[in-house]
Amino acid sequence: MADPHQVFTQYIAESGLKNTPQRHTILEVFLSAGKHLSTEELYTEVRAIEKNVGQATVYRTLKLLCEAGLAKELHFGDGIARYEPSLGIAHHDHLICTVCHKNIEFLDNTIEQLQNELASRHGFTLTSHRLYLYGVCADCQPKGNR
Amino acid sequence: MADPHQVFTQYIAESGLKNTPQRHTILEVFLSAGKHLSTEELYTEVRAIEKNVGQATVYRTLKLLCEAGLAKELHFGDGIARYEPSLGIAHHDHLICTVCHKNIEFLDNTIEQLQNELASRHGFTLTSHRLYLYGVCADCQPKGNR
């Protein structure tokens, strides 16, 4: 269970929306990409399969996927939005190399818990959070070790 | 010491740049704002003092301030960049209300330390990080307590 297409279909039905081939193609490509995709990258890959898809549809569908809880929007600091699948994927944060843009996903339960405590201490009901660590990865260290 | 104008002047000198009235006016307004400013807000406030300043200069100066370590760029998720002074201001993160956009600054040393450990565990040299907690503040809770 927890099949993304199924979840999507259900979300669509519940919202009175419609099930179109474009949407499922986009979801398909999005899920199988295996990495964070920008809208443009996703658009390009989708176009490789189905040429009759406009970028507007990719933007609209990506937004839909976020609402359906199937995708998460990420901002790595370069001004363009990236997306990653989120269904059945454990929450995690990102460690990003500012040189090669490689990124590592991590999860630190202690940090997560501290965040929740902190929010409730301020009377907030936490809905989401984003933690981005920017640095230089081992391969990109200035003192060339290679 | 650690007078921002002084730091700025020094940075400018070291970089072979020039000391202009616009730059100092912008810095002045920026420092005295006492809150996070978008480029447009800063531009508007600067214009109230000196009408002969273009927004391009505000953008350019803000970038300069970031390079000089006097400002930090923030992204609250609405697609527009905001800035806050950073010189002599302790590092902190942000807790943002998704309803009224009010934001609280906080610092949790344990979280900070865990981030560093995490980064070095992955071979990264951490240069900066951003932690954004999004939620609903006490005043904006759905079940109207008022």
Added chain:
DNA sequence: CTTGTTGCAAAGGATTTGCACGGCT
């Protein structure tokens, strides 16, 4: 049939850039 959906192109909003003029140094 009714209403949501699509692709295209135009519109938008934020930020950047080209350029000729003006001002430090």
Added chain:
DNA sequence: AGCCGTGCAAATCCTTTGCAACAAG
């Protein structure tokens, strides 16, 4: 004089939106 900085407007970049044709329920 030389060079950086400035304002203005045009240009970009990413994303959204209007619209007429189209397709799903």
